[in-house]
Amino acid sequence: MSDILRYHAEQLYAQELEELKKDDPGKRPQNWLLTPQSVVTYLIGGKLKNGFEVTPKYIGSKRLMEIAVATLATDRALLLYGLPGTAKSWVSEHLAAAISGDSTLIIQGTAGTSEESVRYGWNYARLLAEGPTRNALVETPVMRAMQEGKIARIEELTRIGADVQDTLITILSEKTLPIPELNTEVQATKGFNIIATANNRDKGVNELSSALKRRFNTVILPVPDSMEEEIDIVRRRVESFEKTMELPAEKPAIEEIRRIVTIFRELRNGVTLDGKTKLKSPGGTLSTAEAISVVNNGLTLAAWFGDGTLNAADLAAGIIGAVVKDPVQDKLVWQEYLETVVKTREEWKDVYRACRDLA
Numbered sequence: 001m002s003d004i005l006r007y008h009a010e011q012l013y014a015q016e017l018e019e020l021k022k023d024d025p026g027k028r029p030q031n032w033l034l035t036p037q038s039v040v041t042y043l044i045g046g047k048l049k050n051g052f053e054v055t056p057k058y059i060g061s062k063r064l065m066e067i068a069v070a071t072l073a074t075d076r077a078l079l080l081y082g083l084p085g086t087a088k089s090w091v092s093e094h095l096a097a098a099i100s101g102d103s104t105l106i107i108q109g110t111a112g113t114s115e116e117s118v119r120y121g122w123n124y125a126r127l128l129a130e131g132p133t134r135n136a137l138v139e140t141p142v143m144r145a146m147q148e149g150k151i152a153r154i155e156e157l158t159r160i161g162a163d164v165q166d167t168l169i170t171i172l173s174e175k176t177l178p179i180p181e182l183n184t185e186v187q188a189t190k191g192f193n194i195i196a197t198a199n200n201r202d203k204g205v206n207e208l209s210s211a212l213k214r215r216f217n218t219v220i221l222p223v224p225d226s227m228e229e230e231i232d233i234v235r236r237r238v239e240s241f242e243k244t245m246e247l248p249a250e251k252p253a254i255e256e257i258r259r260i261v262t263i264f265r266e267l268r269n270g271v272t273l274d275g276k277t278k279l280k281s282p283g284g285t286l287s288t289a290e291a292i293s294v295v296n297n298g299l300t301l302a303a304w305f306g307d308g309t310l311n312a313a314d315l316a317a318g319i320i321g322a323v324v325k326d327p328v329q330d331k332l333v334w335q336e337y338l339e340t341v342v343k344t345r346e347e348w349k350d351v352y353r354a355c356r357d358l359a
């Protein structure tokens with residue numbers, strides 16, 4: 001198995017899911033693999049009765065995860081909403097893995113997502129040869145989830161055109177998918193539900209119609225509350241990246257991660273951590289996910305072109321790339337931050353130099 005670049009959550013955490021199942025005598029919604037409590041334990045981590053350690057996947061509010069899981073046990077669907085990089089897709093994948101044992105029933109929402117990719121399509125060769133038969137019908141992930149009583153995932157729901165979005169209304173309210181061509185329908189099996197994600201920074205989004213909105217419970221995923229929480233997220237994700245990529249590099253010092261997270265939080269919040277200096281914020285989102293990429297990229301540079309130890313020079317290009325998305329406005333914001341904040345920090349001389357060298 002080891003040359004697969006990215007495993008699905010249910011593969012990667014198969015053992016955890018297995019242990020959770022063993023330790024899970026309670027009542028559960030029909031066709032769920034785990035009880036709602038165990039799904040939450042899978043998400044936020046914890047120790048099982050037999051001593052087995054479940055690693056945290058989502059770092060943040062347990063209550064939010066309880067609300068998300070409880071929603072999926074109702075007749076409403078779940079909408080995970082928030083800034084880019086706040087773990088919406090990540091949580092959606094893990095929820096589907098823990099509830100249905102399958103996170104792969106997924107539709108990527110784009111401006112070009114058509115009704116056929118939400119409901120069902122046709123294999124045209126078959127359609128011409130046989131006419132409209134069940135064999136000629138191409139099932140979508142949503143249709144399969146309905147039949148199998150599983151969770152379907154729709155990524156970036158608001159990028160899908162409003163007319164196509166609304167095809168979900170019947171599916172979510174009647175729990176059925178009519179197939180008029182065959183004069184039949186697919187009725188959803190218990191356990192079926194939908195997790196959609198959407199972010200509020202995208203341009204060209206299509207707001208949900210109020211009819212559709214009413215079929216969703218919205219859970220807003222926030223940017224991490226505290227510095228320590230955010231450092232913890234970055235550290236964990238970087239460790240797993242390092243393992244997958246088998247990088248010949250040292251584990252990054254927590255101090256390097258702290259510096260990246262500090263820069264991101266200060267610029268995001270428009271004020272230094274000590275609250276003394278007001279800053280301009282760049283146009284981009286500077287999410288935790290981007291902090292993770294900056295460290296991952298730095299680590300890769302250090303591994304293949306450096307001495308295997310992450311240092312400021314390996315990080316500089318990534319930091320600037322993340323902050324400066326607009327070559328005019330953001331550049332000024334970054335210059336100002338560099339000169340008024342980075343330069344004045346005694347222990348940050350290496351960052352200052354590395355960033356200046358690149359400018």
Ligand SMILES: Nc1ncnc2c1ncn2[C@@H]1O[C@H](COP(=O)(O)OP(=O)(O)O)[C@@H](O)[C@H]1O
Nearest residue numbers: 057058059060084085086087088089090288289
């Ligand atoms: N609170 C968090 N807990 C755990 N991981 C997080 C958290 N916030 C962000 N991440 C990490 O950020 C990365 C990107 O998240 P993703 O789900 O792709 O974001 P989006 O909200 O844009 O869908 C994931 O690898 C995830 O592990």
Ligand SMILES: [Mg+2]
Nearest residue numbers: 088089155197
């Ligand atoms: Mg996403």
